[in-house]
Amino acid sequence: MDPTKLVITYSGKWVGNFYEGSETEFVKVCRNLTYSELSRVVQGVANVDLTRFSIELRTLVDTGVRLRPARPKIKDDSDVKMLLCDGGHVPEVFELVRTEDSSSCNRLSKGRMFESKKSLKLALQGYTLKENFEIRVTRSYTGRYEVGCKDPEFSGRSLKPKEIMTDMQVKHLLSLMYTKALRAKGLDEQNVFGSPDLSYQLLPAYCHELKRVNHGTELKKAIGCPTNCIIISDRSPAIKVAMAKEYPEIPYGLCGFHMNMNLKNRFKSHVVCNLFHEASRAHRQTEFLEKMRELSRVNMGAYEYLMRVGPHKWSRAYCPVRRYGGG
Numbered sequence: 001m002d003p004t005k006l007v008i009t010y011s012g013k014w015v016g017n018f019y020e021g022s023e024t025e026f027v028k029v030c031r032n033l034t035y036s037e038l039s040r041v042v043q044g045v046a047n048v049d050l051t052r053f054s055i056e057l058r059t060l061v062d063t064g065v066r067l068r069p070a071r072p073k074i075k076d077d078s079d080v081k082m083l084l085c086d087g088g089h090v091p092e093v094f095e096l097v098r099t100e101d102s103s104s105c106n107r108l109s110k111g112r113m114f115e116s117k118k119s120l121k122l123a124l125q126g127y128t129l130k131e132n133f134e135i136r137v138t139r140s141y142t143g144r145y146e147v148g149c150k151d152p153e154f155s156g157r158s159l160k161p162k163e164i165m166t167d168m169q170v171k172h173l174l175s176l177m178y179t180k181a182l183r184a185k186g187l188d189e190q191n192v193f194g195s196p197d198l199s200y201q202l203l204p205a206y207c208h209e210l211k212r213v214n215h216g217t218e219l220k221k222a223i224g225c226p227t228n229c230i231i232i233s234d235r236s237p238a239i240k241v242a243m244a245k246e247y248p249e250i251p252y253g254l255c256g257f258h259m260n261m262n263l264k265n266r267f268k269s270h271v272v273c274n275l276f277h278e279a280s281r282a283h284r285q286t287e288f289l290e291k292m293r294e295l296s297r298v299n300m301g302a303y304e305y306l307m308r309v310g311p312h313k314w315s316r317a318y319c320p321v322r323r324y325g326g327g
Contacts, residue, residue, distance in 0.1 A: 010046035044269030234258040288317035
């Protein structure tokens with residue numbers, strides 16, 4: 001079905017009949033968009049962490065009364081269909097409410113019950129992707145699924161500047177500029193990890209030690225010519241050239257983590273990243289195609305980008321050999 005234009009307005013507040021202090025983005029969507037898909041589009045545009053906050057969608061309708069437009073809530077597929085059916089004007093969706101959702105914050109806590117193991121695993125998968133950490137399963141049976149972080153030193157995560165701004169607004173009713181939130185984040189990370197300049201000063205010593213320990217070592221001499229394997233890298237031209245020279249018979253693939261980071265930087269959307277993660281991990285081609293169709297409906301640019309790269313390079317379903325792990 002032909003796409004249509006949609007205006008997403010977010011991060012503001014209503015003052016009378018005006019939505020002030022907001023940002024606006026123009027997107028292209030399918031006319032048969034569902035409520036769930038619209039919510040994911042708005043989530044991606046507004047960069048809302050749904051594990052900590054919830055959103056409410058509304059639109060403006062001209063009632064014929066001067067300065068008194070209606071602001072009906074968009075709550076299901078029929079509302080979305082009505083919103084997109086009028087081809088005479090470009091519809092606008094307002095992200096009206098961003099409230100802290102305590103039930104969402106706790107839904108991944110140890111011991112919480114889910115309707116099914118599948119729903120728990122899907123929620124956990126999305127959360128680990130957003131927070132960029134790996135997990136290990138500690139207990140799994142029909143009514144329970146417990147996991148823990150692989151890194152024993154893990155104690156939390158670094159908030160993004162927009163999340164710091166939202167926290168200050170929700171918890172302390174204070175408006176914080178993006179530049180100040182970014183500066184606060186930088187100072188906090190420097191207190192934890194130290195100065196980047198000092199870290200870079202250690203690189204020459206590390207390189208010297210690597211050369212001393214591995215002097216004259218070649219990969220092919222070390223591991224031979226393995227079969228039924230794939231070489232995964234971060235699209236480094238040097239690695240690709242070297243592997244093509246030393247192992248022309250072995251397939252060359254792309255690291256899922258680095259692909260995800262590229263998508264995040266290019267399209268600024270958690271929704272795109274989540275769908276890529278689900279598609280890349282799918283074992284069956286039917287499941288892969290289903291996720292990619294959903295991605296094309298949400299963000300055609302991201303879909304075309306991934307297809308140009310080639311699914312055989314980053315997906316399990318189309319990999320010429322069996323692909324393990326998170327790569």
